[in-house]
Amino acid sequence: MLGVLGPVLYLDNAATTPLAPEVRAAMLPYLEEHFGNPSSRHTLGVGAARALEAARAQVARATGVRPEQVVFTSGGTEANNLAVLGLARAQARHGRHVLIGPTEHPCVRDSARALTEEGFELESLRLDARGALDLEHAATRLRHDTVLVAQMLVNNEFGTIYPLARLARLVRANAPQARLHVDAVQAMGKVEVSLGELGAHSLALGGHKFHGPKGTGALVLAEGVRPRPLVFGGEQERGLRSGTENVAGLVGLGQACELVEAGFSRARAAFAERRAELVAELARVPGAELLEPGGRASVAPAICSLLLPGAPAEAWQHHLEARGVFTSVGSACQAKKGGLSPALLALGLDEERARRVLRISFSRHTSAADVRAGVDALAAVARELTA
């Protein structure tokens, strides 16, 4: 790939991904001649409405629901906000207890925190010693007045796949009033993301994590589940998200979902191969260790969390960048907040070690040569930093 500064090896796909050419092509007509407002009754409007409908069907197919169950949003953050705030408020007559996962993204964590100002009681689930979700503990925290459980499917910092289907059974058995919301933003394209398979009431997606455009996302709802809206106005999206739809962007989101569906098994195999190659090559970087919280079989291979020796990950990141290799320290969203990642601390890493964690994340287009080149750069930086 060619960046503004020359050739670039982009290994930060968990932060964002480049737009797929097919997605761009699908979007262009809606940025140009097909500019209609989907609410208009004339042909230009109906055309836009049809395009949205097709996109909705694409998202629905990828997540195993009917099109009517898809609510378009401006991204994963809004989808998660709508779920956490909207579902808790809609269920408030049944109780005010809210449980969130131990390593949630700030858009879930901080939304849940905001609920405490409305009188909700907030508790966190926890990880066990292996870094897996502690389901025994979860079973004891679920209550009859629990109205919301929010748990991510794939961790954005180290790739752990959480056992949502099992958590869903526990929730249904022990907290019959609770809605189970799944942040699947990081999961899409990496593992199966089906509302029914997970047994959840809602799940959030963000288009730019799987080669769709930024500014697009969706909240997928189980039948009969209706959050209180956060945005009011023209009653678009069945009144759940007012505002004239981002037609071009959502067409792109739909196309990106279709590409995920079409290439899913291929992508999954490629991710597994890349990770195996990384594991093999990593021997060339003495002291580097791949973190696999919850065990190897429970980590999405596309997200590789490296505990590096010596210098803080920040130094590694910028030395790598100088060689044209883009990675990240913690998540991009965490980076903006300064501070250490609570998720890494939840794993039981001490502060010093948590500062030495670097994230490398693949896309379905990352090649074996890319992995080799990435490790070449890591090995070279290792020599520089220890010199």
Added chain:
Amino acid sequence: MSEAATQAGQVVLARYGELWLKGRNRVDFERALMRNAGVALRSIDPQARVEREHGLMVVHPTRRVHDVARRLEQLFGVASLSVARSAPSERDPIAAVAHELLRESLEGFSRERPVRFRVKTQRADKRFPMTSPELDRFVADGMPLDLVPRIRVDLSRPELELGIHVRTGTSYVFAQRTGGAGGLPVGTVGRAVVLLSGGIDSPVAAWMTMKRGCEAVLLSFHSRPWVGEGFERKVERIARSLARWQPRTRLVLAPLAEIQIKIKETAPPPYRTVLYRRMMQRIAGLLAREERAGAVVTGESLGQVASQTLENLALIEAAGDLPVLRPLIGFDKPETIALARRIGTFELSIENEPDCCTVFQPERPIIHGKRADCEAAEAALDVEALVTAAFAARRTLDVGPD
């Protein structure tokens, strides 16, 4: 264990058990069922294998086994369904799989009290060395110790039943049984033209037609340019929603405005609605001939609107030469609505979109129409030319499920 690993070896069992079916009928039924299942699964798992094993359809998904099962819940001809795990047909592996499934199933029950439980074996392979009750007991007796306090055997009122199908080679173990769509596989009982409006009733009538194995060809009328493209879009969405229930769904849209204008010009206003409908009936007849359909189906029921009287229904039916079926004839509106919700068309039907009737509706439609009056009104029209022209201007769409 990862979520993906737990899916391995899972199948969906679909029981059809219309035991009265014999001989040739049964073969046709099974063939249609398997063919329809294959089409239905195309959008989820095109690689899924569909097999028939004495009286049971077994689907082997390559992914998303629960989504596959939910899709098959919409397959007419299936009486009930279970997601099952396979095990080699020997007692120890069967018991091991049964215990694993029990452990998982118990997660779905509150821990506050023991779960009433039983095992129920059915043997298709009578050469299996244990009887069914012996295998039931073997599975129950070998229960892992930590599960023992969570269950209480209750043969008469179980909350959780582990079913075991012992078969040659591979056996199946399952914990849940969900209701299928019932009915007969679409395509086994011919074809009918269904008049589809934008309302709540006609999609339900179409669904009931399909349910009894009859393929529904959907016919709808629009009044462009008196209404916009939005109405057609609405009908197309309803058709796509119905397409989940039959493998091939054809939607035909014919223009009605010309006919409506002519009737409005010449006929007494109270008769307009009946006359429009007589014209629709004739166009439906033309379509039926082309599609080799044996009946016309409508969403009419008795007395729901003032004009749905026996006299008017008879007048409308008399315009065509095919039998008119009215599956909703005895339904109250709330019953139709409940069914529309279940089918998935209700939300689409209630979207506000002007249709072909709204524009040309008379203020006071006739309640007890008379045949002579109808025929007198139609004498002023070139009925055949109008009908032929509308039919020739139709648009045909083959829609897939969304």
